Amino acid sequence: MNKLTAMLFTAAGLALFLHSAQAFDLGQELRNAARELQKPGGSANLGGYSEAEEVAIGRQIAGNLLGAAPLVQDKKLQKYVNNVGRWVANQSERPDLAWHFGVIDTNDINAFAAPGGYIFVTRGLYKKLGNEAELAGVLAHEIGHVIMKHHLKILQQGKMLDLGGKLLGKQVGDDKISKLIGSGAEIVSRSLDKGAEFEADRISVVLAARAGYDAYGLPGVLQEIGHSAADDSSVALLFKTHPHPDDRLARLGEAMDSRFDNLNGQTVEKRFYKTK
Amino acid sequence: MKFILLYALLIAGSAQATESGITIKSDALKAAPFSDAKIVATLPAATRVEILKKDGGWYQIRSARGNGWIRMLSIRRGDINKPSAGSSASALAGLASGRSGTGKVVATTGIRGLNEEQLKAAHYDEKQVTLLESSTSSRAEAQKFAASARLKARQMDYLADPGVSK
Numbered sequence: 541m542n543k544l545t546a547m548l549f550t551a552a553g554l555a556l557f558l559h560s561a562q563a564f565d566l567g568q569e570l571r572n573a574a575r576e577l578q579k580p581g582g583s584a585n586l587g588g589y590s591e592a593e594e595v596a597i598g599r600q601i602a603g604n605l606l607g608a609a610p611l612v613q614d615k616k617l618q619k620y621v622n623n624v625g626r627w628v629a630n631q632s633e634r635p636d637l638a639w640h641f642g643v644i645d646t647n648d649i650n651a652f653a654a655p656g657g658y659i660f661v662t663r664g665l666y667k668k669l670g671n672e673a674e675l676a677g678v679l680a681h682e683i684g685h686v687i688m689k690h691h692l693k694i695l696q697q698g699k700m701l702d703l704g705g706k707l708l709g710k711q712v713g714d715d716k717i718s719k720l721i722g723s724g725a726e727i728v729s730r731s732l733d734k735g736a737e738f739e740a741d742r743i744s745v746v747l748a749a750r751a752g753y754d755a756y757g758l759p760g761v762l763q764e765i766g767h768s769a770a771d772d773s774s775v776a777l778l779f780k781t782h783p784h785p786d787d788r789l790a791r792l793g794e795a796m797d798s799r800f801d802n803l804n805g806q807t808v809e810k811r812f813y814k815t816k
Numbered sequence: 817m818k819f820i821l822l823y824a825l826l827i828a829g830s831a832q833a834t835e836s837g838i839t840i841k842s843d844a845l846k847a848a849p850f851s852d853a854k855i856v857a858t859l860p861a862a863t864r865v866e867i868l869k870k871d872g873g874w875y876q877i878r879s880a881r882g883n884g885w886i887r888m889l890s891i892r893r894g895d896i897n898k899p900s901a902g903s904s905a906s907a908l909a910g911l912a913s914g915r916s917g918t919g920k921v922v923a924t925t926g927i928r929g930l931n932e933e934q935l936k937a938a939h940y941d942e943k944q945v946t947l948l949e950s951s952t953s954s955r956a957e958a959q960k961f962a963a964s965a966r967l968k969a970r971q972m973d974y975l976a977d978p979g980v981s982k
Binding site for chain 2: 599600602603604605606607608609610611615618619621622623624625626627629630631635636638639640641642646648650658662672722723724725726728729735738739742743745746749750751752753754755756759760763764766767776777786789790791792793794795796798799800801802803804805806808811
């Protein structure tokens, strides 16, 4: 909290220094931001963006990521993933966000989330899935990042100028978003803290269960990925940015305990869309 | 090409047979995949098992101490003689250097993997974003989709963080 407050004021000082000539009630904005920080939960409110701002940031990141790996050219696949993802997102605290899901064309095994409800799974990961519940579990983990605003938080914590950039963005416009998110889709390859990943795992199994699926979809995928060979480059980025699947499974096992024992979820194997 | 296909089939076939695993903690082996099913045995941590089948959160297994069902999350899958990726410090160090660490590029279809440099260098593609948004499902559309597989929404609270003592 102290560190955050200090960061806030340093950023404020820079912003004032750089743009003191502009007619803009920076003082008021900073007081608002400071108030956000002091709310219960502290940094949970750090990403004090409006929903429109959040979506604009996410859209830019999504476009950058798609610049690195385009969508798989299969309309049916994309629609299927949107149906599954949206059904799971409907069970979250943000059912009215315009959620977008896509399968991107790379053999890398990974999934990505950007603020505002932009979620991607790679073709490499999709091909490892055996049923709809596993897809739901993977998407639900990413939905967890979005509803907890994990990436928005690192955008703000990552750079001293972020807060200044955000406040000034209100005046200067969209090019400030690019400045905020850094180059390209770098943000999606940045590690969140381990706690955020474990939290998204716990959210995943609950959202999947709420949606009527077998809650063990994500754990099944993690077990599958967990014993990938160490020299498999397709998991390099995933392993670098996430705790090891074995650690995630151990934590998830503790958290789930016996709470899911009498829930009979569906795997929906029959309908699962197979890619070529 | 035919040879590759045959090879792929062979691999798929052998993977489907049985898979080995190991218990990561002591847990009860049950007669059926339910928490209130009869206990067949208690497997200590580090027991080698053979995984036969999955049912929800349970694996049907064979072991020297008995056969039955055990919680999936009490098992680590894979050949225990071969350490899994990243599970040792040296493997992690190798991975941290990314693709150059392995010198291997997945090239089965000619599409390369995603690394940090590529992500950093990526340029915004508006056409792709528009394409992405063209497949978006509405809340109601997804509800219909779920109903067609008889998926029903149900209530459930989020899980507490086991790392935080209360």
